[in-house]
Amino acid sequence: MEVERRRGAAAPRRVVLLADCQSFYASVEKAERPEYKDKPVVVAGDPERRSGIILAACPIAKQFGVTTAERLGDSLAKCPDLVIIKPRMQLYIDVSMTITRIYQSFTDLVEPYSIDEQFLDVTGSLHLYGTPEALARMIQARIQEELGVYTRFGIAENKILAKTACDNYAKKNDSGIYVLPKEHLRETLWTLPIGKMFMVGSRMTRHFNAMGIDTIGKLAETPLEKLKQLMRRKFGKNSDINAELYWRIANGIDDSPVRPGTHEVAPQxxxxxxxxxxxxxxxxxxxxxxxxxxxxxxxxxxxxxxxxxxxxxxxxxxxxxxxxxxxxxxxxxxxxxxxxxxxxxxxxxxxxxxxxxxxxxxxxxxxxxxxxxxxxxxxxxxxxxxxxxxxxxxxxxxxxxxxxxxxxxxxxxxxxxxxxxxxxxxxxxx
Ligand SMILES: [Mg+2]
Incomplete structure (x- = not known):
């Protein structure tokens, strides 16, 4: 398929959205129970135990410093008035599927990436709606109105960049929508610390820092062969493929298509x-x-x-x-x-x-x-x-x-x- 595309006329640049639901489980619960609207709410895996883990925290709870994946006891120390809700996974799965259907009314290329994140390729239908931002605003308003869930949109020409745009920018700005053109990587993505890169966790951050790579830009501008050498020293010869993947992510290179329905929603x-x-x-x-x-x-x-x-x-x-x-x-x-x-x-x-x-x-x-x-x-x-x-x-x-x-x-x-x-x-x- 790749080869065919290259052989044929230049493919149009794609428009890919990564849509993320803010504090998904907590938002669904708050939409269901208006009495908690102005309260700090969390969904916790095991509400009876202080060792239970926070699965989702609403924005009000987050203002108290409550974070996802911490232990309930730690959250309660920060916010004693926390409303703690037991997860209702079937409900979240149902809402997630309703959201998929809303996305599908704008494009048939919708790929659930997780229960609260989905990719949309709108290249073919965008002309019906105007700009990508206008389309994102329209979808955002509809999901807010119908389900009471706030969605954020990263917009770019491929999945990696759309995800990056969402995580680093759309989640932090007022509109919840961010367009990341590949031409602007130098002024945007590349200025960020390496730990902000998609797929780079704390362990890899340490390794990259030890290699002298502290920003995404430095990784992007390291010649691939050089990066392979650096990584081989640390991880052995098998790391070549990973070196290339990291290098491609940093450079915003990603040809993978948005595949409808390739993902099963994860059970609890x-x-x-x-x-x-x-x-x-x-x-x-x-x-x-x-x-x-x-x-x-x-x-x-x-x-x-x-x-x-x-x-x-x-x-x-x-x-x-x-x-x-x-x-x-x-x-x-x-x-x-x-x-x-x-x-x-x-x-x-x-x-x-x-x-x-x-x-x-x-x-x-x-x-x-x-x-x-x-x-x-x-x-x-x-x-x-x-x-x-x-x-x-x-x-x-x-x-x-x-x-x-x-x-x-x-x-x-x-x-x-x-x-x-x-x-x-x-x-x-x-
Ligand atoms: Mg989310």
């Missing part, structure tokens, strides 16, 4: 709970089940194209009349669906919180899910790509031949449940 969490055939009283045994559950959860996430940022582990005692056990969650350094990484965090939770009492039920889940299409570019363990390739391969084999065909060695120990479980559902595989 993916988890598995298992009742054990007997009490497990030794840490080593519980760890085996924990690994199996983690593997299942990660496998499901990989299959659906999600990764999770928060891992939760729950263990329940055998005596249901005298409840013992714990349920705790922690945020990992980066979102992931790699079994070993999630397992490491899960074990940490187990070791820290298990009271030593016999366990009968174990559960693992991943939440704060996001799409995993970006993660080849965003993460750099030298072994990560190999690990991912291996996991994709084993997932495929399990899908085809059943879960028991490939088991981790520990699953064959007496504590393992994977073999037994796979047999139980084995009839469904062919």
């Amino acid at each position: 969490s993916v988890g598995h709970m298992m009742t054990l055939p007997r009490d497990y009283a030794r840490l080593e045994e519980i760890k085996v089940v924990l690994l199996e559950l983690t593997e299942l959860v990660c496998q499901r996430c990989r299959g659906k194209g999600f990764m999770g940022h928060v891992v939760s582990v729950g263990c329940m005692g055998a005596d249901y009349d005298r409840p013992s056990g714990f349920s705790r969650q922690m945020k990992m350094a980066d979102p992931t669906n790699v079994t070993n990484q999630v397992y490491r965090a899960a074990v940490e939770l187990l070791v820290r919180h298990w009271d030593g009492m016999p366990v009968r039920k174990v559960g693992v889940s991943l939440s704060q899910l996001s799409a995993d299409d970006e993660y080849q570019l965003s993460l750099f363990d030298r072994d990560r790509e190999k690990t991912m390739a291996l996991e994709r391969a084993t997932d495929a084999i399990k899908r085809k031949y059943g879960d028991a065909t490939i088991l981790r060695a520990v699953s064959i120990t007496p504590a393992g449940q994977a073999q037994h479980r796979a047999r139980k559902i084995g009839g469904h595989y062919k």
Whole structure:
């Protein structure tokens, strides 16, 4: 397709919008409950616990310093009058789909990127509406009126720049709309610190800074070959592809089309709970089940194209009349669906919180899910790509031949449940 386009007449420059819903879950809740209109509102994963995590904070709550992903206890310290709402994911998914349909009334090229962000390619229909800003204003007003949700629009000639325009500019100006022409990168994007670049987290910021690259402009103007050399020194030869991706992002180069409907809206969490055939009283045994559950959860996430940022582990005692056990969650350094990484965090939770009492039920889940299409570019363990390739391969084999065909060695120990479980559902595989 790419080749065809180059061979043919020069393609018209595209007009791509990234539309983002402000404080999405909190906005939906406030629209549903007018009595909270002027109150600081958050949606929290586990409202009964101070360790629950803030999934969304409304602008009033943010004025108190409340931020997404922090613990509820920390938010309450900053804002004691906080209104705390339990998430209603099905409602948010429904509203997100209603918003998709509104976007689709302006163009058929709408690609949901996450539950509250969607790409629109309006190249073909723009002539009906005037300028891109005028179109964005029209959509913005309609969603505000119909759903009470405020949307912000980054506008550019491709997805990367539209996303960049939204995150760095549209979210911060009064209109919520920002056009970022590629010709103006030098005066805009390139002046920003490297940490503001799409896909660059705190870890990569440190690495780039150590290479002497502290602005997006410096990265953009580093010759690609030079950048590859710099990154190879740090991450090895496999980093060439990432070097090129970063370099392209900094230069605003992105040919990827807006693909309608390529994205499933992320569920709130993916988890598995298992009742054990007997009490497990030794840490080593519980760890085996924990690994199996983690593997299942990660496998499901990989299959659906999600990764999770928060891992939760729950263990329940055998005596249901005298409840013992714990349920705790922690945020990992980066979102992931790699079994070993999630397992490491899960074990940490187990070791820290298990009271030593016999366990009968174990559960693992991943939440704060996001799409995993970006993660080849965003993460750099030298072994990560190999690990991912291996996991994709084993997932495929399990899908085809059943879960028991490939088991981790520990699953064959007496504590393992994977073999037994796979047999139980084995009839469904062919
Ligand atoms: Mg948002």
